[in-house]
Amino acid sequence: MTVIEEVSVPSPRDGDGGPLLEVRDLHVEFHTREGVVKAVNGVNYSVDAGETLAVLGESGSGKSVTAQAVMGILDMPPAKIPQGEILFRGQDMLKMSGEERRKIRGRRIAMIFQDALSSLNPVLSVGYQLGEMFRVHQGMSKKDAKAKAIELMDRVKIPAAAARVNDYPHQFSGGMRQRIMIAMALALEPDLIIADEPTTALDVTVQAQVMELLADLQREYNMGLILITHDLGVVADVADKIAVMYAGRIVERAPVHELYKRPAHPYTRGLLDSIPRLDQKGQELYAIKGLPPNLLRVPSGCAFNPRCPKAQDICRTDIPDLFPVTEPDGSELVGRASACHFWKETIHG
Amino acid sequence: MGRYVARRLLQMIPVFIGTTLLIFLMVYALPGDPVRGLFGDKAGSPQVIAALRHQYGLDQPILVQYWHYMRDMILHADFGTQIASGRPVTDVLGDAFPVTLRLASLAFVIEVVVGIGLGIMAGMRAGRLTDNVVLLISLLLISVPVFVLGFILKVVFAFQLNWLPPNVNDSTNYNELLMPAIVLAAASLAYVTRLTRTSVAENLRADYIRTAIAKGLPKRRVVGVHLMRNSLIPVITYLGTDIGALMGGAVVTEGLFNIQGIGLTIYQSIVRREGTTLVGLVTILVLIYLVANLLVDLLYAVLDPRIRYA
Structure with a gap:
C-alpha cells in the first residue's frame, strides 16, 4: 500500500516558515500637552499567510494604533515606540530605514481604511490613484497603469470599470468607494492586508458584500489579513482567530468559534452579552457598565477592574499576565489565552 | 460650462x-x-x-x-481727452498700462514664489520654530504700511548698500522695478503665506494623506501631488482676486518710486478732478478684476472636480 504523504509545500510567499507578521511586546505612547498617553502596552500577535486575525476592541483600545505602527504611518512625534519589535518575515521593521519601510508599504503590506470618501484624494481620479501604485512601485507608464487600474476595478466587481476609471471618488457610492480602497490595497498583491474597520461606514447589506469580497480575494491570493473592528458580527464569518484589546493590551486571544462559545475574559463575555439576540426579545439588553478608561489615567492593576462584575482586590493591584487557557483537566486549548486573574471561573463556570 | x-x-x-x-x-x-x-x-x-x-x-x-x-x-472706443495734456485718454492709458503691468507681474511672481514657498515651509512644520518665525515675519509685513516699508528699503538697499537704484527711470529695466515690486507684493505675500500655511497644515492631517503614505509613495510625491493639489485651491482663489488689487493698488508704490504707471496717473487725475481720465483708468481696472475673477472661478472647477458649474 502506498501512502501518499501530505507534503506541505511552502508556498513561494512564506520564507523561513515563521509567521508572516509578528508583533512582539509593542508599546506605543503619545506625548501630548496633558501628559503621556500609553496607547499600546505590550501587544503580541502574529498572522500567517492566508490567515485572518481579527483585532477587536472599543475606540481607544489601541487596535488602530497597533495597526498604524505595523504600517509605519504613525506621526512620530507625537507618537513614540519606546519598546517592541514588528517582525515581517522575520525582519524587524522598526530597525529599517525610512526608505526600506516605504518600499514595504503598499507593496508587501497594504492597508484599507475606514472611511473611503475621506481616505481617497478628492481631486484625483480613481484611475490615477489606482494607477499610481504601478507607476511608483513598478515604474509603469501612465497608459499601462491605467489599463491595470481598469483591470483592478473589474476584479473588485465595479460595474463598467473602463467607463468609470476617470471618475472621481465623490461620484461613486459608499460601497463602490470601499471597493476602490480594496483594489488599491490589492494592486501589488501584497502579502498582508490590514483592514481598519473596512465596513463601519457602510450600510449593512453593503457591509456583507464588501466583507465577502475581501474574504474571497484573501483566499485567492493567500494573503494574511488583519481585520480591525469593533463589530463582533463582522468577525464571526471571516476570521480564523481573534485578539480582544482593552486599554492598549490584548485581554483575550482565541480561535474565533471558541471565543464565541466560551469567552475566558469578563470583558469578552460582556461584549458577547451585549449583542442583541432574537431569542431574548423583550428583555433588557446587557451593557457593560462604565466607560472605557482615560488613557492618561489608566486604572492600576487590571485596566478593566472598575467595570468588571468579578473584580477582586488583586484586580486593583496586579496587572494580570496573558495566561494560557486550559480545559478543567489541564489539557491545552490551542491558541487560547486570557489576561484575567479569574479566567478559570470565567470560562468554566 | x-x-x-x-x-x-x-x-x-x-x-x-x-x-x-x-x-x-x-x-x-x-x-x-x-x-x-x-x-x-x-x-x-x-x-x-x-x-x-x-x-x-x-x-x-x-x-x-x-x-x-x-x-x-x-x-x-473713445475714452475722451485728458484735459491737462489734451491727449486722448487711450494714449495716456497706452503709456501707463504696460508700466503697471510689468510692475504688477513682477510683484505677482514674487508673491507666488515666496508666499507659497514660505507657506509650505511653515505649514509642513506647523507649531514649530520655522512656523513661528514665518508667521512673525508675515505679521510684520501685514502691519507695516507700504510707504514705511518703501522708505526703509530705499534707505537700506539704495542709499546705504547701493545695491539697487532708488527710483525707476526706465520702467523696462527689471532691476529698477525689483524694489517697488517687493514693496507692492509685501502685504499680499504675507496673506498668501498665511493662507498656504493654514491650508497645508490642515490638509496634512487629512485621511487621504495618510492613504498616500500607506501606499508607499515617496514623500515628494505625497507632498507635491496629493497635498499640493488640495492645499492650493484656496490660495489660487486669493491670487486671482489679487491680480486686480496689484494693478490698481500701486498708487502709493508708484508715487514712492516715481513710476509713471496707472497708479500715479490715477492720483494725478484725482488731483486735477479729471473725471474722464479717471473713469477710463478705473474702467480698465474693473474689467481686469472681473475677467481675473471669472478665470479663477473656471480654474477652480479644474482644480476641484467636486465643483461643477451649470
Missing part, C-alpha cells in the same frame, strides 16, 4: 455700468473743476473758461455727460 461663462459675462454689464457711473458721480461731487485747474493760480477770463467747459461738455448735466461718455467709449 458654456452657459455659466455666458451668464458670468452678462453679469459684468451691470457691474461695469455701476462702477463707471459711481466714479463719474464721485468726481463730479468733488469741489473744483479741471478747466480752472488748467489756469493754475491765475484766474482765466470767464469767456475762455466757459468756452473750454463747453468744448469738453462740462456745462451739461452730469447724466448727459455720462451718457455721451459711455456712448463714445462703446461705439468709438
Whole structure:
C-alpha cells in the first residue's frame, strides 16, 4: 500500500516558515500637552499567510494604533515606540530605514481604511490613484497603469470599470468607494492586508458584500489579513482567530468559534452579552457598565477592574499576565489565552 | 460650462455700468473743476473758461455727460481727452498700462514664489520654530504700511548698500522695478503665506494623506501631488482676486518710486478732478478684476472636480 504523504509545500510567499507578521511586546505612547498617553502596552500577535486575525476592541483600545505602527504611518512625534519589535518575515521593521519601510508599504503590506470618501484624494481620479501604485512601485507608464487600474476595478466587481476609471471618488457610492480602497490595497498583491474597520461606514447589506469580497480575494491570493473592528458580527464569518484589546493590551486571544462559545475574559463575555439576540426579545439588553478608561489615567492593576462584575482586590493591584487557557483537566486549548486573574471561573463556570 | 461663462459675462454689464457711473458721480461731487485747474493760480477770463467747459461738455448735466461718455467709449472706443495734456485718454492709458503691468507681474511672481514657498515651509512644520518665525515675519509685513516699508528699503538697499537704484527711470529695466515690486507684493505675500500655511497644515492631517503614505509613495510625491493639489485651491482663489488689487493698488508704490504707471496717473487725475481720465483708468481696472475673477472661478472647477458649474 502506498501512502501518499501530505507534503506541505511552502508556498513561494512564506520564507523561513515563521509567521508572516509578528508583533512582539509593542508599546506605543503619545506625548501630548496633558501628559503621556500609553496607547499600546505590550501587544503580541502574529498572522500567517492566508490567515485572518481579527483585532477587536472599543475606540481607544489601541487596535488602530497597533495597526498604524505595523504600517509605519504613525506621526512620530507625537507618537513614540519606546519598546517592541514588528517582525515581517522575520525582519524587524522598526530597525529599517525610512526608505526600506516605504518600499514595504503598499507593496508587501497594504492597508484599507475606514472611511473611503475621506481616505481617497478628492481631486484625483480613481484611475490615477489606482494607477499610481504601478507607476511608483513598478515604474509603469501612465497608459499601462491605467489599463491595470481598469483591470483592478473589474476584479473588485465595479460595474463598467473602463467607463468609470476617470471618475472621481465623490461620484461613486459608499460601497463602490470601499471597493476602490480594496483594489488599491490589492494592486501589488501584497502579502498582508490590514483592514481598519473596512465596513463601519457602510450600510449593512453593503457591509456583507464588501466583507465577502475581501474574504474571497484573501483566499485567492493567500494573503494574511488583519481585520480591525469593533463589530463582533463582522468577525464571526471571516476570521480564523481573534485578539480582544482593552486599554492598549490584548485581554483575550482565541480561535474565533471558541471565543464565541466560551469567552475566558469578563470583558469578552460582556461584549458577547451585549449583542442583541432574537431569542431574548423583550428583555433588557446587557451593557457593560462604565466607560472605557482615560488613557492618561489608566486604572492600576487590571485596566478593566472598575467595570468588571468579578473584580477582586488583586484586580486593583496586579496587572494580570496573558495566561494560557486550559480545559478543567489541564489539557491545552490551542491558541487560547486570557489576561484575567479569574479566567478559570470565567470560562468554566 | 458654456452657459455659466455666458451668464458670468452678462453679469459684468451691470457691474461695469455701476462702477463707471459711481466714479463719474464721485468726481463730479468733488469741489473744483479741471478747466480752472488748467489756469493754475491765475484766474482765466470767464469767456475762455466757459468756452473750454463747453468744448469738453462740462456745462451739461452730469447724466448727459455720462451718457455721451459711455456712448463714445462703446461705439468709438473713445475714452475722451485728458484735459491737462489734451491727449486722448487711450494714449495716456497706452503709456501707463504696460508700466503697471510689468510692475504688477513682477510683484505677482514674487508673491507666488515666496508666499507659497514660505507657506509650505511653515505649514509642513506647523507649531514649530520655522512656523513661528514665518508667521512673525508675515505679521510684520501685514502691519507695516507700504510707504514705511518703501522708505526703509530705499534707505537700506539704495542709499546705504547701493545695491539697487532708488527710483525707476526706465520702467523696462527689471532691476529698477525689483524694489517697488517687493514693496507692492509685501502685504499680499504675507496673506498668501498665511493662507498656504493654514491650508497645508490642515490638509496634512487629512485621511487621504495618510492613504498616500500607506501606499508607499515617496514623500515628494505625497507632498507635491496629493497635498499640493488640495492645499492650493484656496490660495489660487486669493491670487486671482489679487491680480486686480496689484494693478490698481500701486498708487502709493508708484508715487514712492516715481513710476509713471496707472497708479500715479490715477492720483494725478484725482488731483486735477479729471473725471474722464479717471473713469477710463478705473474702467480698465474693473474689467481686469472681473475677467481675473471669472478665470479663477473656471480654474477652480479644474482644480476641484467636486465643483461643477451649470
